[in-house]
Amino acid sequence: MAHIRNSLLALSQITDSSSELSAVFPRFETGPPGPGAGAPPGAGLTQRPRPTLSASEFNAKPATEEEEELTAEERRKLERKLKKERKKKEKQLLREAGISIKKVEPKKPAASELALAYLTSWSENPEEWKFQKTRQTWLLLHMYDREKVPDKYFTILLDYLQGLQGSARDITVQKAEAFMKDLDGSDTEDPNLLEKCERIRQVLQLLS
Structure with a gap:
């Protein structure tokens, strides 16, 4: 009986060892017999390929609904972020290439251009026109200067002055009278002064 028990125990150990080896080493399937009797050992065995995963497939996570479907606001934020990063990269490349980056600011119109406009x-678009005290002040201050207010604009300005009221009208008359007094006391034939004097007379005649 002891002899039989020892045999069964040995058989059990051999079975367990076979199971462990099967788990470690790949399994082989018997294929068609090789030609001839002198085929090398293992020629009739075919190894079953083990499945492999790429790195991207191994690290891939199932996409959630939030990742698959972005809202319009999230999409705009993402686009703005990418745009900023792209501009930052472009500036960096320009600096590395030794190209200076200068921000060109649009030229602001001069006060004279704004006042004449x-x-x-x-005159031309009274329905869209809006009163601007700053522009009117500039016109009243420079209206006797032919270079700043050309003749074609001075003609329009005379029509504009007809509607001048209140303190602005009174101050304009006072300044015109003071200018005329100074010019009358001077004996000059300067064309610019003569032109200025003529404009002052027209303004006084209009507002007095």
């Missing part, structure tokens, strides 16, 4: 708008 204001006067033109009053």
Whole structure:
């Protein structure tokens, strides 16, 4: 009986060892017999390929609904972020290439251009025109200067002055009278002064 028990125990150990070896080493399947009797050992065995995964497939996570479907606001934020990063990269490349980056600011119109445009708008587009004290002050201050207010604009300005009221009208008359007094006391034939004097007379005649 002891002899039989020892045999069964040995058989059990051999079975367990076979199971462990099967788990470690790949399984082989018997294929068709090789040609001839002198085929090398293992020629009739075919190894079953083991499945492999790429790195991207191994690390891939199932996409959630939030990742698959972005809202319009999230999409805009993402686009703005990418745009900023792209501009930052472009500036960095330009600096590395030794190219200076200068921000070109649009040229602002001069005060004279704005004032004359204001006067033109009053004449040609009265429905869209809006009163601007700053533009009117500039016109009253420089209206006797032919270079700053050309003749074609001065003609329009005379029509504009007809509607001048209140303190602005009174101050304009006072300044015109003071200018005329100074010019009358001077004996000059300067064309610019003569032109200025003529404009002052027209303004006084209009507002007095």
